[in-house]
Amino acid sequence: MSARAAVLRGREAAEALMIDTCEVRRPGGQTTDPDTGEVSTSGPVIYGPESPEKGKCKVQQTIAQSSKPEAGGLVFTVQDARIDFPVSAGPLHVNDVATLKTSELDPQLVGRMFRIVEVFHKSMATAQRTRVEEITS
16 A cells, blocks of 8 residues: 555544534634623634535543643643644644534533644644643633
8 A cells, every 4th residue: 555545544534533523713803792601703714614524623632631830829720632633624823713513422512612722744644633722711
């Protein structure tokens, strides 16, 4: 099997696991719905349900441990997480915001917002694996 064929087969397998959907927006102003309290970003949509891939993605914690950095006398809990996207999604940039629209196996993910903090590029990628931080306020 050629390297190209192996990578394409790997992409197909990776995308088969992307059963959640999300919308990714470039940073813009944030607005809060006064009735629901839901926060949304108003920047342009980079990737989402209207894209050819229908906004598919996969969310996962990368390790089960968290860190507890301290700043200004406050302690924060930071958990390492990532969102995987098809290679053809984007281009995705640091600070883009992904909002989960559907999650077939974990309904608690729906509506959660994540800021992309690292993008990862390589020649033979089977998915775009981005490191993210959850936006909680």
